[in-house]
Amino acid sequence: MAGDKTVCVTGGSGFIGAWLVRLLLDRGYSVHATVQNLHDENETKHLEDLEEHKSNRLRLFQIDLLDYDSILKAITGVSGVFHLASPCTVDKILDPEKEVLGPAIKGTNNVLVAAKELGVKRVVITSSISAIVPSRHWPADVVKNEDCWTDVEYCKQKELWYPASKTLAEKAAWEFAKEKGLEVVVVNPGTVMGPVLPPTLNASMLMLLRLFQGCTETYEDFFMGSVHVKDVALAHILVYENPAATGRHLCVEAISHYGDFAAKVAELYPEHQFPSIPRDTQPGLLRSKDGAKKLMDLGMQFISMEQIIKDSVESLKSKGFLS
Template sequence: MKEIVCVTGAGGFLASWVVKYLLAEGFIVRATVRNPSNFLYCLLVELIEPALIGTRKVLKACTEAKVKRVVVVSSIAAVMLNPNWPKGKPMNELCWSENEYCKTSENWYCLSKTEAESEAWEYTKKKGHGVVTVCPALIIGPMLQSTITASSSILKGTLLTR
């Protein structure tokens, strides 16, 4: 029986390539995508709560499907907002964006990514899944999807303003 792998955020640039690679290697892939029409950057309630609920639902479904490993495609946003991290020290799996700092600076996207990834780690500790998180920054390269991604949008905006 082929191993089943769940990849979150499969509509994004990196996750779409992870899915392509896993399929080429013979894995059965279950992928999640969000509905862009329901995703608003501006409001806390439309950003953090769906991230947590979505994470819980995906992980519960993985448990029911007996998925052994979950690939959570997160973001550098989950680690970069930590003003107490020692300057010059490389960020690693021990570095998280600080929730209170994210709230104070009203950076709801970073808070949602931090809390969703934390939720994934806590859930998988209890249920015994293997979990891998990927926290990319700006990603550039050939796109597999037909719509523009967040990273591509940033690049496009930068190029058009010059």
């Protein structure tokens, strides 16, 4: 998209957000990045350290997803919005409405209302494979793709609040786009790993760290393939800049099982003792090398699982999480 190169990235301090800010600055964009607390160095320092900051193309805004006015300020003066901010955890949730459902759904709606009000051209929403799986009713002989949606009733029964929140937020976004005529496009990343820019670890990198610590969890309802964080950031820019990109975009290096991932980690680090994890950890999930065909058709070339693991482990070591 030519013309105004100022965009807003909500959740700019997060794992994917910080990479997206970095790549946007590299491409000459000016960026309004949002954080939850401007006085918290854990949220701001790694963004301010992006060397491009010297050219004053990065501005930080403090927002609360449930406070419309704070969102309005951050989006004023931009031509595109990348909406990444959403609560993410694989740990137990005590108050689903307050902890994840409310902020995810109302937050997304507030961002879209503000974008529409301010005449934003295109909004890219970061959804998740958690809005695609768990999907128990999908035909067993068909590879899962962008037409597949998470079964929210199943999530409620099993108290899987994160997939429920991502699914309901994405569905609300499509509803809004259709009703109000706003240009929305969605990226659905798998388990995102790679070099960590923020000082804290995201849920996916914790998954890898816990594997090294002997965790035998198989993430039955939370895994569909790994993807490098840099590729996820690139995918966002790709669908933003390409007018032909529409709908949802599954973003994984390959559709695979957590067992495949764990086996590759064990193969790469034979000096470590890893728990034995079955190969088929995602019941009914058919493997596929080109699960992200829509993104590949736009020119995306994905970093391999092996390289994702190596970059992730190196990052965990350099940050002192692994010795």
